[in-house]
Amino acid sequence: MTKRIYRVPLALVLFVSGLLIRDGSPVRTALLFAAYLIVGYDVLLSAGRGIARGRVFDENFLMSLATLGAFVIGEYAEAVAVMVFYQTGELFQGYAVDRSRRAIAGAMDLRPDSANLLREDGRTDTVAPETVAVGSLILIRPGERLPLDGVVAEGESDLDTSALTGEALPRAVKPGGEALSGCVNLTGALTVRVTKPYDQSTVSRILEMAENATDRKSRQEAFITRFSALYTPVVVILALLLAFVPPLFLPGAVLSDWVYRALNFLVVSCPCALVISIPLSFFGGIGGASRAGILAKGANYLEALAKADTFVFDKTGTLTRGSFAVSEVRPVSGTREELLEIAALAEHHSNHPIALSIRQAHGAPVDPARVRDVTELPGGGVKATVDGGEVLVGNARLLVDHQISIPDTEDTGTLSHVVASGVYLGSILFEDEIKPCARQALLRLRSRGVNRLVMLTGDSEQAGRKAADGLGIDVVHAGLLPQDKVARLEELLDQPGRRGTLVFAGDGVNDAPVLARADVGFAMGAMGSDAAIEAADIVIMNDDPCKMASALDIARRTVSIARQNAFFAISVKAVVLILSALGLSTLWMAVFADVGVTVLAILNAMRALRVPREDSGCACDVSPALHPAKAA
Amino acid sequence: MTKAFRIQNLGCASCAAKMEKKIAALPGVSGARVNFMTQRLTLEADEERMGGLMKDAQAIIRSIEPDATLVFPL
Numbered sequence: 111m112t113k114r115i116y117r118v119p120l121a122l123v124l125f126v127s128g129l130l131i132r133d134g135s136p137v138r139t140a141l142l143f144a145a146y147l148i149v150g151y152d153v154l155l156s157a158g159r160g161i162a163r164g165r166v167f168d169e170n171f172l173m174s175l176a177t178l179g180a181f182v183i184g185e186y187a188e189a190v191a192v193m194v195f196y197q198t199g200e201l202f203q204g205y206a207v208d209r210s211r212r213a214i215a216g217a218m219d220l221r222p223d224s225a226n227l228l229r230e231d232g233r234t235d236t237v238a239p240e241t242v243a244v245g246s247l248i249l250i251r252p253g254e255r256l257p258l259d260g261v262v263a264e265g266e267s268d269l270d271t272s273a274l275t276g277e278a279l280p281r282a283v284k285p286g287g288e289a290l291s292g293c294v295n296l297t298g299a300l301t302v303r304v305t306k307p308y309d310q311s312t313v314s315r316i317l318e319m320a321e322n323a324t325d326r327k328s329r330q331e332a333f334i335t336r337f338s339a340l341y342t343p344v345v346v347i348l349a350l351l352l353a354f355v356p357p358l359f360l361p362g363a364v365l366s367d368w369v370y371r372a373l374n375f376l377v378v379s380c381p382c383a384l385v386i387s388i389p390l391s392f393f394g395g396i397g398g399a400s401r402a403g404i405l406a407k408g409a410n411y412l413e414a415l416a417k418a419d420t421f422v423f424d425k426t427g428t429l430t431r432g433s434f435a436v437s438e439v440r441p442v443s444g445t446r447e448e449l450l451e452i453a454a455l456a457e458h459h460s461n462h463p464i465a466l467s468i469r470q471a472h473g474a475p476v477d478p479a480r481v482r483d484v485t486e487l488p489g490g491g492v493k494a495t496v497d498g499g500e501v502l503v504g505n506a507r508l509l510v511d512h513q514i515s516i517p518d519t520e521d522t523g524t525l526s527h528v529v530a531s532g533v534y535l536g537s538i539l540f541e542d543e544i545k546p547c548a549r550q551a552l553l554r555l556r557s558r559g560v561n562r563l564v565m566l567t568g569d570s571e572q573a574g575r576k577a578a579d580g581l582g583i584d585v586v587h588a589g590l591l592p593q594d595k596v597a598r599l600e601e602l603l604d605q606p607g608r609r610g611t612l613v614f615a616g617d618g619v620n621d622a623p624v625l626a627r628a629d630v631g632f633a634m635g636a637m638g639s640d641a642a643i644e645a646a647d648i649v650i651m652n653d654d655p656c657k658m659a660s661a662l663d664i665a666r667r668t669v670s671i672a673r674q675n676a677f678f679a680i681s682v683k684a685v686v687l688i689l690s691a692l693g694l695s696t697l698w699m700a701v702f703a704d705v706g707v708t709v710l711a712i713l714n715a716m717r718a719l720r721v722p723r724e725d726s727g728c729a730c731d732v733s734p735a736l737h738p739a740k741a742a
Numbered sequence: 743m744t745k746a747f748r749i750q751n752l753g754c755a756s757c758a759a760k761m762e763k764k765i766a767a768l769p770g771v772s773g774a775r776v777n778f779m780t781q782r783l784t785l786e787a788d789e790e791r792m793g794g795l796m797k798d799a800q801a802i803i804r805s806i807e808p809d810a811t812l813v814f815p816l
Contacts, residue, residue: 156808163805168806211779211780211781321780321782325775325777325784338756339759342756381756382755382756384756385755385758385778386755386756386778389755389778390755390779393779
């Protein structure tokens with residue numbers, strides 16, 4: 111095994127000097143034989159060990175048999191040449207596999223080495239990330255990778271999230287903001303309070319996922335494994351027949367000639383090029399996707415995605431921002447500002463997306479001393495005492511519960527009513543914005559042959575219809591509870607005449623059963639959301655809907671590279687087998703059909719790792735600051 | 743339980759497929775994966791049988807590829 115890199119040239123020198131000597135000379139034979147042993151002794155040894163263990167049909171055995179056979183029939187030069195060529199090929203193959211393993215592992219490498227644990231006296235200890243307890247403070251200097259998930263306690267900086275999201279634009283963070291492991295701190299020192307132990311942090315979950323991803327085999331791989339398990343014994347048996355049957359029955363057939371043809375068969379019968387070609391392509395595809403911030407949980411999912419013709423979307427958070435920006439303020443009495451101020455005061459302590467939007471719309475800081483006795487009423491709103499009076503901010507149900515009548519409206523958005531000391535003050539209308547590039551993303555999917563776009567939403571008919579019309583979606587099913595979504599999805603799955611696969615894309619919140627039921631489940635904006643990572647088959651780390659089209663491209667490219675490789679390997683082998691049977695092939699060609707094809711397949715598979723940066727044309731503003739729901 | 747091991751010097755893809763088949767067929771193993779690309783063996787079995795099965799897996803790996811060795815824990 112080792113030092114093959116020296117043995118091959120040495121053998122080559124002996125081989126060439128041997129060839130320069132006149133045919134028939136014992137010196138020539140000795141030189142050739144020495145070259146053969148130097149370059150091939152390990153192959154012979156492995157073959158011997160294999161036979162001792164009752165195992166035939168492996169590469170070493172086949173190569174030994176073929177080259178020794180060549181010696182026996184007097185083809186000395188060719189025996190040596192074949193062994194040299196074979197070993198050179200193996201050398202290349204080992205190098206190429208190694209390189210691709212490392213390139214792909216490198217694409218996914220986010221592993222932090224250490225964490226700077228802040229002690230109470232202000233000094234830092236460098237410790238292993240695994241040992242840092244939740245609640246500790248860690249220091250991240252500019253240029254360092256965040257080792258653990260946490261919340262910024264002190265400092266402002268820009269974070270490079272590209273390793274997680276594939277996004278080039280850095281993200282600004284300040285105290286209170288979420289800081290995820292795997293990001294690189296760019297500009298200023300940050301003190302971060304750790305919120306998750308190492309093994310639950312974003313970076314370890316991603317690494318675990320990536321490592322396991324290639325364990326889930328594609329159908330293509332399963333096929334090629336079965337194929338090669340049959341292929342080798344069949345070709346070896348054919349070789350035996352080819353060596354001995356024709357000389358018995360064909361008049362004038364020379365045994366050594368047919369044995370030579372059979373030796374070709376033996377060399378070509380090695381299955382490695384076949385077996386490696388497909389998983390390596392998928393491995394490259396998975397690595398390339400993760401570079402773009404798209405994590406595939408298995409080769410099988412990329413394969414299924416490549417055949418997608420139906421995309422089903424959840425609305426809120428997937429195609430829309432899920433941020434509920436204030437679109438209108440309607441005071442019944444008093445000014446717009448007064449209404450917003452009272453609402454902002456009542457919602458001062460809430461983390462609900464609506465509360466965040468109200469505070470954002472209000473703009474000015476409020477005096478928290480004016481607010482007391484805050485009660486959040488899930489599914490309704492909030493009740494608080496502001497300046498001594500009871501304030502209610504919430505939906506119609508909340509008001510009905512408190513026996514307060516509300517004026518009728520016909521709005522498409524979400525409405526929050528404000529009541530102070532039993533007096534109806536007015537309402538605030540929220541509208542969920544469509545993500546800036548959602549339309550573009552759907553157009554891209556359509557241009558790639560996805561001909562059915564469906565939206566499932568728990569929102570009202572009007573809200574769903576409005577969003578769908580703006581996006582060019584074919585079918586909308588609105589007003590759905592989570593279990594209704596599964597039922598609708600099943601209807602779509604059972605639709606007669608469906609040819610391709612069905613993809614469901616959601617943001618992972620309440621979507622788990624639907625994600626699981628679809629052929630391929632996409633979780634959007636999953637960075638930091640464990641539930642989504644758990645439930646989905648393919649995880650898009652940021653919120654960019656265009657990544658769905660990128661993922662589709664990567665999947666199709668990967669599948670086609672895998673197919674090319676399998677087709678190429680099988681057809682070259684078939685051609686060389688036919689030529690060998692006809693006596694038109696040499697052992698050289700046979701070796702090429704084995705190791706040469708393997709090396710080419712590896713090089714081709716490496717193309718899957720390179721992802722065209724097409725999504726750079728998609729000018730999406732998906733900065734997470736606009737997603738208060740996620741940051742909370 | 744599931745345990746992952748690294749296989750050093752795993753040189754041939756079809757050998758990896760053979761190892762996987764044989765290890766998965768060992769009595770007591772409920773699942774086995776040999777991943778040529780990540781050079782990993784993932785073994786699923788009862789906790790108390792894990793030790794013995796690891797030795798069996800090592801023997802299988804050696805018999806198929808003499809240079810390959812099982813390294814644990816990952």
